[in-house]
Amino acid sequence: MTAEHRGGPGEPGDTRLSDDRAGREAPAGPAAELEVHAGAGSDEQIPGEELDGTGAAAADGRRRVLIRRRTIAALLGAGAAGAAVAAALVGTVGRGRSGASGGAEAHVLGRLGSLPPDRGVLIALGAHGDRARTVAGLRGLYTAASSLDGLTEFSLGLGASFFDAVELAGRRPRSLTVMPDFPGDLLDPATTHGDVLLYVAAPTAGQAEAGERALRAVVPDWAPRWRVLMRRDDNHMAYGRPISRNGLGYAEGLGNPATSAQLADAALVAPGDGEPDWAVGGSYQVVRRIRLATERWNDHRQTDRDRIIGRRPDGTWLDGRPADSRPDFTADPLGRTTPLDAHVRLANPAAEHGTPAPLVRRSYSSADPSDGHGLVFVCYQRSLANGFTAVQHRLAGEALADYLLTTGGGYWFTPRPDPSWLDQLFA
Numbered sequence: 001m002t003a004e005h006r007g008g009p010g011e012p013g014d015t016r017l018s019d020d021r022a023g024r025e026a027p028a029g030p031a032a033e034l035e036v037h038a039g040a041g042s043d044e045q046i047p048g049e050e051l052d053g054t055g056a057a058a059a060d061g062r063r064r065v066l067i068r069r070r071t072i073a074a075l076l077g078a079g080a081a082g083a084a085v086a087a088a089l090v091g092t093v094g095r096g097r098s099g100a101s102g103g104a105e106a107h108v109l110g111r112l113g114s115l116p117p118d119r120g121v122l123i124a125l126g127a128h129g130d131r132a133r134t135v136a137g138l139r140g141l142y143t144a145a146s147s148l149d150g151l152t153e154f155s156l157g158l159g160a161s162f163f164d165a166v167e168l169a170g171r172r173p174r175s176l177t178v179m180p181d182f183p184g185d186l187l188d189p190a191t192t193h194g195d196v197l198l199y200v201a202a203p204t205a206g207q208a209e210a211g212e213r214a215l216r217a218v219v220p221d222w223a224p225r226w227r228v229l230m231r232r233d234d235n236h237m238a239y240g241r242p243i244s245r246n247g248l249g250y251a252e253g254l255g256n257p258a259t260s261a262q263l264a265d266a267a268l269v270a271p272g273d274g275e276p277d278w279a280v281g282g283s284y285q286v287v288r289r290i291r292l293a294t295e296r297w298n299d300h301r302q303t304d305r306d307r308i309i310g311r312r313p314d315g316t317w318l319d320g321r322p323a324d325s326r327p328d329f330t331a332d333p334l335g336r337t338t339p340l341d342a343h344v345r346l347a348n349p350a351a352e353h354g355t356p357a358p359l360v361r362r363s364y365s366s367a368d369p370s371d372g373h374g375l376v377f378v379c380y381q382r383s384l385a386n387g388f389t390a391v392q393h394r395l396a397g398e399a400l401a402d403y404l405l406t407t408g409g410g411y412w413f414t415p416r417p418d419p420s421w422l423d424q425l426f427a
């Protein structure tokens, strides 16, 4: 998808709207000349509208698109929207300790509550068109994964285009589509989508890349579409959850489900979900490559930044409650303590009832300078509609949106860890 203007009223090209938030001026200069793809989601109603009962949140979200052009201009200046194409990956198989606990035990879906390794790499590939060769390649990937170093974590995701390539569109997980553009996205085709997504993570970048080479050697004719090296800063377990520090300086992971029952309920397709049999035990995987406008962010006082997120950097809530508790937003209906458009408040309105949002986030920071060290947001969910899509629509009205630009990623379906699904899918 190229950057093109498809804006209607209230969208990027509509100069009738002015930014009346915080007295900011409408963008000028290079930003005004940028063509922004408003996205297919632009016409959809934003579920956050009912927040104040007047639709003001949605109107505000649309106005925001204007401000974001300034962010976009700044980010494009610093990075390279068209760059970051996958590096050429060659090499022989770098085997880890044979017999170590690779394979199913190393599969991310069996480890959702465990600490992800510090370094990771995502590689989006084009699968081979021939079905028999594709199946052989997938089997080979599982075999190679079982020989990976025991400290390595991996997964394999199938994009909507994969099912077209192998002529099995009828067996696609029922809500797996190509990731749409959401309002404000500026998706770069060079960093978006792909038939198959491999994820390999390990304690060091060298180990992760050795794992990557081992897997890539199995499918040398699957062309790399894009690739990103990632890292989790301050990666540790706290309150029973994996926590890291994102590029804006905030602890991330605190609101994730914690118990294995909650994790499975949020992330794993269950029998009776109406999904094909082969998909049971798998998960919808969403990746969003998000650049951060850190300079603009750092221009704000700490307290203002905290109000945009809705927590302090260490996770403490703005009403002073500890990070591992749940806030009482009902005591703050007008958003005086935690603004109504704070990230956490929109991301999970049910948080005050102790209910985690129905998705499991396992994000990394990008180690790729062309991403401006942004966030590689990764989440797993049992239902896209209840998980990522619902949350993302609510976040269209968030204050944080002014500091983010999503330039890539996609939707994949990660089948269950053991390869028995292959026999069911290709039966």
Ligand code: HEM
Pocket: 246, 248, 250, 251, 252, 253, 254, 255, 256, 288, 290, 292, 309, 311, 315, 343, 344, 347, 348, 351, 356, 357, 375, 377, 388, 391, 392, 395, 404
């Ligand atoms: C650069 C982009 C983002 C940043 C910097 C960011 C940052 C944060 C932070 C600091 C928290 C609070 C700590 C925590 O619970 O982990 C949080 C919570 C959360 N975020 Fe994000 N986030 C980003 C993007 C997203 C996206 C794209 C989604 C999903 C569409 C999302 C969904 C959530 C959810 C569900 C929570 C938990 C809310 C709760 O239950 O309290 N975030 N995020």
